[in-house]
Amino acid sequence: MDLxxxxxxxxxxxxxxxxxxxxKVAALGRRCLIVTGQHGARExxxxxxxxxxxxxxxxxxxxYPDIPANPLLSRCVTAAQAxxxxxxxxxxxxxxxxxxxxxxxxxxxxxxxxxxxDGLYARTLRCAPLPCVLVGTTAGTGSExxxxxxxxxxxxxxxKSVTDPRLYARYAFADAxxxxxxxxxxxxxxxxDALCHAAEGMLSPLCEEAPMLFAEKALSLxxxxxxxxxxxxxxxxxxxxALLYGSIWAGLVINQTGTAFPHPMGYILTEQYGVPHxxxxxxxxxxxxxxxxxxxxxxxxxxxRAFGGGDALADVLEALVRCDVRMTPExxxxxxxxxxxxxxxxxxxxxxDERLALQTxxxxxxxxxxx
Amino acid sequence: MDLxxxxxxxxxxxxxxxxxxxxKVAALGRRCLIVTGQHGARExxxxxxxxxxxxxxxxxxxxYPDIPANPLLSRCVTAAQAxxxxxxxxxxxxxxxxxxxxxxxxxxxxxxxxxxxDGLYARTLRCAPLPCVLVGTTAGTGSExxxxxxxxxxxxxxxKSVTDPRLYARYAFADAxxxxxxxxxxxxxxxxDALCHAAEGMLSPLCEEAPMLFAEKALSLxxxxxxxxxxxxxxxxxxxxALLYGSIWAGLVINQTGTAFPHPMGYILTEQYGVPHxxxxxxxxxxxxxxxxxxxxxxxxxxxRAFGGGDALADVLEALVRCDVRMTPExxxxxxxxxxxxxxxxxxxxxxDERLALQTxxxxxxxxxxx
Numbered sequence: 228m229d230l231x232x233x234x235x236x237x238x239x240x241x242x243x244x245x246x247x248x249x250x251k252v253a254a255l256g257r258r259c260l261i262v263t264g265q266h267g268a269r270e271x272x273x274x275x276x277x278x279x280x281x282x283x284x285x286x287x288x289x290x291y292p293d294i295p296a297n298p299l300l301s302r303c304v305t306a307a308q309a310x311x312x313x314x315x316x317x318x319x320x321x322x323x324x325x326x327x328x329x330x331x332x333x334x335x336x337x338x339x340x341x342x343x344x345d346g347l348y349a350r351t352l353r354c355a356p357l358p359c360v361l362v363g364t365t366a367g368t369g370s371e372x373x374x375x376x377x378x379x380x381x382x383x384x385x386x387k388s389v390t391d392p393r394l395y396a397r398y399a400f401a402d403a404x405x406x407x408x409x410x411x412x413x414x415x416x417x418x419x420d421a422l423c424h425a426a427e428g429m430l431s432p433l434c435e436e437a438p439m440l441f442a443e444k445a446l447s448l449x450x451x452x453x454x455x456x457x458x459x460x461x462x463x464x465x466x467x468x469a470l471l472y473g474s475i476w477a478g479l480v481i482n483q484t485g486t487a488f489p490h491p492m493g494y495i496l497t498e499q500y501g502v503p504h505x506x507x508x509x510x511x512x513x514x515x516x517x518x519x520x521x522x523x524x525x526x527x528x529x530x531x532r533a534f535g536g537g538d539a540l541a542d543v544l545e546a547l548v549r550c551d552v553r554m555t556p557e558x559x560x561x562x563x564x565x566x567x568x569x570x571x572x573x574x575x576x577x578x579x580d581e582r583l584a585l586q587t588x589x590x591x592x593x594x595x596x597x598x
Numbered sequence: 599m600d601l602x603x604x605x606x607x608x609x610x611x612x613x614x615x616x617x618x619x620x621x622k623v624a625a626l627g628r629r630c631l632i633v634t635g636q637h638g639a640r641e642x643x644x645x646x647x648x649x650x651x652x653x654x655x656x657x658x659x660x661x662y663p664d665i666p667a668n669p670l671l672s673r674c675v676t677a678a679q680a681x682x683x684x685x686x687x688x689x690x691x692x693x694x695x696x697x698x699x700x701x702x703x704x705x706x707x708x709x710x711x712x713x714x715x716d717g718l719y720a721r722t723l724r725c726a727p728l729p730c731v732l733v734g735t736t737a738g739t740g741s742e743x744x745x746x747x748x749x750x751x752x753x754x755x756x757x758k759s760v761t762d763p764r765l766y767a768r769y770a771f772a773d774a775x776x777x778x779x780x781x782x783x784x785x786x787x788x789x790x791d792a793l794c795h796a797a798e799g800m801l802s803p804l805c806e807e808a809p810m811l812f813a814e815k816a817l818s819l820x821x822x823x824x825x826x827x828x829x830x831x832x833x834x835x836x837x838x839x840a841l842l843y844g845s846i847w848a849g850l851v852i853n854q855t856g857t858a859f860p861h862p863m864g865y866i867l868t869e870q871y872g873v874p875h876x877x878x879x880x881x882x883x884x885x886x887x888x889x890x891x892x893x894x895x896x897x898x899x900x901x902x903r904a905f906g907g908g909d910a911l912a913d914v915l916e917a918l919v920r921c922d923v924r925m926t927p928e929x930x931x932x933x934x935x936x937x938x939x940x941x942x943x944x945x946x947x948x949x950x951d952e953r954l955a956l957q958t959x960x961x962x963x964x965x966x967x968x969x
Contacts, residue, residue, distance in 0.1 A: 229615075230772060230843045235606035244600075401601060436843065440815050472601045472807065 253284035256316025307341035324368025328376035334359040367417025369478015371399035420505030421474035427487035428480035431574035446533035448473030457546040522577035624655035627687025678712035695739025699747035705730040737841040738788025740849015742770035791876030792845035798858040799851035802945040819844030821906035828917040893948035
């Protein structure tokens, strides 16, 4: 198994890491655009901390506070125009996966013609992106360490990813203090996202030496942290740190492997039924595990062992995964074109195709699915 | 334990990786200086492969073939002047750790005033280095993935390291085919170097989450590969790959942790007695393991387990580590100044000081040491 690796983001972690390393951020320029979502950045305390540090280091910060979940591409264009208007020299994303994905794209569009979204997806934008700094306030996406952004294309309403080495952030900060205010539903969904990243990547026939190691580490941390989401109490600091670092290791996994069929299938539930992204992928995870049991059983055993046992994983999925979406056979059949020819199928053990995808959708969301 | 990480080199591995990815190298410029040692690059076939690829991709290559083991800083200055003379746009290091360390420095000096070695060590060189591409032909140094170069300062004859993020290479290629021609003595010494990197880093009180994981991976690979160096037959392709990838994981370890006392103590044996670098460090490894047993026994158990057991490690050290250097008490005492205040002591379990270093030197190389 080969050892290929590329991940140039400089990751800082631990309590107070943002303030301890802010001199590096301040060295990026005297003006920045801070991109946030509607709640997380503020409630987590991360936005206040960042603004105070900007004042202290005399960095002029403009806040663009309006990136929703599953952000529209047009919103990134507007934000990139704002970068140009305030002549920001770097982009500072504070929030969950949607915000971080958007910040990476905004930094690239802003260095070019912000309206050139075709150039973005064709990866033909000529100028290198502005430096981008990321502070995650959820523990799921792993966007801090990937070269991917997933945005919603306005015209189609569909999620579409763009992958390019130029999308890597300059610095990423992982401080579990900023995930303490995460509402339970979001904590669960984002943890499930991280779990899917680790599992989908590790079970991919194309998984190499480095992502395999990272996946085992991610699963081990998630195996420690996720049980804390199953009880009535909010997770303690140790569990939150395990979940956050687990999500970053899982990000390192998909950064090399990409994701398997649960991700594109989940997009359907998110776009059409509003299911949060991590939950939407996780409802298809049991189907992936069954497929791995048939086609790559040894790999599946490694996965179970890393998490702390197959029973432990089953307990966590049983406690956390809920899907109330019910689709008619006609609604399922209507997804056929969408589910044809996904690149994710090559990363699925035993391969995959639209027939199997539709069958899986029927089993999970069909009229006869268990409630 | 925190999760800090930065290693921006793009690593390619596997049989034929250089030719498969040479378009990326060729994109760095139309002229390059290839830096090699006196034998390895040629005998391994890596130099011929690189020259042929340069011809194919119309990159004009000038070979600077004269970097010896433990290279003098002045040699790097000369090579950097050669870079300027031929107007090379990138530096291409092919060889063992000495060559790779030199190439990284040459690329930086060449972008500045090559004679400014004070600026190099003060890390005040103003211009960013030329891109640097590395092909390792030994499996020990890990220089491919570190921001460190160790050179011999002409005036003192002493090895001195310089660490700076600007020393990271752009691309590194790890193809175990290029280690097949390695003479046995070098294969042993370089493998011991990698083993020391993994062990010294993992046992450091400052070892964090990522380097701990990398060290366990490195030790597991070395535990598979090193027994193949103990018998009369040369190691097979699988063992060579395990040794090469193990050395790279171990490089990722020291890239974050640095090394402990065996390294600076080994420098003495290299500088004054000509002991190859890896062997010179490894003769002090048992002393480090004993110290770990006293101060951090659980960590030591993890190390043993990762390698495949304490007995397996003892067998390998017994079979491979030889030191014929014998020093008089006066010769040992003469090292006192050299061994005072090393930064490596903070990375040693239980701490360390010159008194303990001199005592260790006496035990290993003194007149009463076992032969």
